[in-house]
Amino acid sequence: MQTTYIETQQISFQDFKNSVIEDYKLGRISREMSYLGRREVLTGKAKFGIFGDGKELPQLAMAKVFRNGDFRSGYYRDQTFAMAIGAVTVESFFAQLYADTNVEREPASAGRQMNGHYATRSLNEDGTWKNLMEQRNISSDISPTAGQMPRLLGLAQASKIYKSVKFEGSEKFSHNGNEVAFGTIGDASTAEGHFWETLNAACALQVPMIVSIWDDGYGISVPTHNQRAKADIAEMLSGFQRKEGENQGCEIIQVKAWDYPSLLDAFARAEHFARTESVPVVVHVIEVTQPQGHSTSGSHERYKNEERLNWEGEFDGLNKFREWILNYSIEIEGKNEVLATEEELNTIDSEAKKFVKEGQKKAWENYQNSINEIKNSVLPLIENLKSQNVEILSEIEKFNKIISVAKKDIFHLARKALILTRGTQSTERQNLQTKFDEIYKIEKDNYSSHLYSQSEWKATNVKEIAPIFSDSSEVVDGRVVVRNNFDKIFEKYPQALVFGEDAGNIGDVNQGLEGLQEKYGEIRIADTGIREATILGQGIGMAMRGLRPIAEIQYLDYILYCLQGMSDDLATVQYRTKGGQKAPVIIRTRGHRLEGIWHSGSPMAGIINLSKGILVLVPRNLTKAAGFYNTMLQSDEPCVIVECLNGYRLKEKQPENLGEFTVPVGKIEVTKEGSDVTLVTYGSTWRLVMDAAEELEKLGISAEVIDIQSLIPFDLSHEIAESVKKTNRLVVIDEDVEGGTTAFMLQQILEKQKAFRYLDADPLTICAENHRPPYASDGDYFSKPSVDDMVEKVYGMFTESNPTKYPKI
Secondary structure, eight states: OOTTGEEEOOOOHHHHHHHHHHHHHHHHHHHHHHHHHHHHTTSSOOOOOOOOTTTTTHHHHOOOOOOOOEEEOOOOOOOOHHTTTTTTOOHHHHHHHHHHTTTTTTTTTTTTTTTOOOOOOBBBBTBBBOOOGGGEEEEOOOTTTTEEEEEHHHHHHHHHHHTTTOTTTGGGSTTHHHHHEEEEEEEGGGGGGHHHHHHHHHEEEEEEEEEEOOOOOEEEEEEEGSSSSSSSSHHGGGBOOOOOOOOOBBBBEEEETTTTHHHHHHHHHHHHHHHOOOOOOEEEEEEEOOTOSOOTTTOOOGOOHHHHHHHHHOOOOHHHHHHHHHHHHHEEEEEEEEOOOHHHHHHHHHHHHHHHHHHHHHHHHHHHHHHHHHHHHHHHHHHHTGGGOOOHHHHHHHHHHHSOOHHHHHHHHHHHOOOOTTOOOHHHHHHHHHHHHHHHHHHHHHHHSSSOOTTTGGGGGGGOOOOOOTTOEEEEEEHHHHEEEHHHHHHHHHHHHEEETSSSOOSSTTSSSTTTTHHHHHTEEEOOOOOOHHHHHHHHHHHHHTTTEEEEEEEEEGGGGHHHHHTTGGHHHHTTTTTTTTOOOEEEEESSSOOSSGGOOHHHHHHHHHOSSSEOOSSSSHHHHHHHHHTHHHHHHHHEEEEEETTTTTTEEEOSSTTOOOOTTOEEEEOOOSSSSEEOOOOHHHHHHHHHHHHHHHTTTOOEEEEEEESOOOOOOOHHHHHHHOOEEEEEEEOOOTTSSHHHHHHIIIIHHHHHHHHOOEEEEOOOOOOOOOOHHHHHHHHHOHHHHHHHHHHHHHHHHTTSOOOOO
16 A cells, blocks of 8 residues: 555654755745746736745645645645646746746646646647656646536546556556545635535545645635635534544544644645545645735735734744744754754745746746747748838837737737738738748647647547448337447446446436446446536546546536536646646436426537537437447547437337447438438437428428537538538527527538528528426427427428418418
8 A cells, every 4th residue: 555644754854854944945936936926917027917825835735745646636826836746847837927838838738827727747749648657647727716626526536446447558547546636725715516515525435535725714805704604614514524433524634824844744644544544634724824915906905904914924824934944943862953044044035036036037038039939930021011012111110119029919910911912912922921821820729729639539530330230130229229338338448437316226217327337336337416516527537537437417407517617627628738638528418308497408509609628419319329429438538428318218229239339420410311401400309300301291392301410520521511502491400599509500501611602592490499398298399399390480481482382381
């Protein structure tokens, strides 16, 4: 078993002294970074600043128990911790402050995140996993309050899973599950539901997780007593404290932010509980100061009174640390030993300022050089165009008056010059155009790459394998197809697991996992509590540690509980790290054509608009759904798969190559050929559209029916436009509200695929009413598109163009 910090701390006085002095040095460096960072923002060299001043000591203590293979999921105050584990340098800190897009200089996000958002790189450039056991890991930070908490649960639970799950390459992700997941959160953010849901789940699951709460008494300007039922979060959490002999609850440790030896002890005990007993621990760090206030957006003098400000000056952690060092003495073999003199600490303070200033200067020079390289390559080419348009000289003069030139200023000037010389055929203009295209491509990558995977495992690269049927293929309920396919998946992929409400013991509410827990065990086929946000969080954290989680959200309506995590965290993982991290979670849910207000939502437009970065797959039956699972387990991208709830009892022919056949993403399927009109749809509505198409045939209208299969990505080959080219009419049908997913599909088809060129009639959308259906089948009939609605509205298109042949109904 891996040893803990407590068990390794038999050290000499000299080693102890060196450790203390190194902590003081790093603390001073971090503080000077905060001070200088604020000045850089206020002088206009950076856009915004938020810093970790006042939290140096507890983060130094936390870093001491943080091992290779461990993970942190935190928020934007942890610069001292990040420096202590080697994830951040002075230069990379300021590179992020300036938004330097060079991934070597700013490896956390390549300038995509504001300062204070840290991450280590889990992936090599080709998208393959690094050996995460050879580094100390930070999962990419996000700003939304408490949004980092659900992911923390998954990072911790992965350790518990790795105690029993092994697969080829698993040694890169765990050493027998001995890793601990560390979380950090501001005290005021514990008022958020995500905090409570995560801690509750961790206490139920008993996972190795340490949550550090930095308590500075305020949430920006709002004092703690206005945030929660009790000002003391440790007191509030007392009911969570585990009892001896019970396998529930957590440990709670309270410690002062300025008490260095107590902090070392607190985090050593926390690590011991988490690493050796696999229990969650809350470390409530109180009396934290925040010398510069919340951020560069304001001043804490506006809401803190003089007494509070004086107290913060007196109990500043670094000041107290300095006092403790100077007052420390011990007698060893008759000799009085001290840690440092005041002169020595003054020297450290002075050297810290110099060191930080040098790092900042280097970061600024690197950042400016990257801009100057673009400027120096473009400006002479624009100068060469002055004779071709007199306005260009004026634009150059305006440009030269800009005090601090940004990339956007250079690109604006170049584009202006190209506009002013439009229609001119000259070598000079062509040279500018060529250079502009070259640098724009680079900056497009700097700011827009990696929303989706760019590796060889991206979903669109997965080879299509058709399902195999024969005369002896069994006809079964749709649920049997997906269940038997899951059986093959869990046999084929030992790193795959599924969890959700009722997913384990009863095999999910629709029996799509029937009997699989008994076969594969409670670790891999697991029940969860009713807590969708942390079900998603479990998936994100596990996927970041090399597992292949299928996070089941029981119904599509309930995915709204997950939407914040999907939008702010999962969808942006690859993007906000510029390919440095990934979390290939499969979100399994079921919905469409349901009955009742709370089980009939179709929030597809919300999902596709708020979660760009996640594939959205909408199979029309359970065989297609099974094929998507097979596809996505070969991919390194996250996705949502929406199974048709009304399809579990419908009969389907079961493929003979279960676990092997795949459904391609971004590819449509023509399920009925026709010549007069193209009907585009997806999911459960597809069955109704097929019925409507048959009715239209009886009325003399030949309808071509297209199942899009995936909303994101959407028809990558532009096959729908080819259908419209043939039929000259387009109808888009789904059960979302008006202006919802139908509007998205229409935009993709008409604008992106240019299908408007082939239309002989206005395009038509058929969608649901703007409310959810009331209960029972009549509610569905009158609220969502029925076969009758589709037939009459499509027929009406033909009545308008040829009322003689198609008289009004």
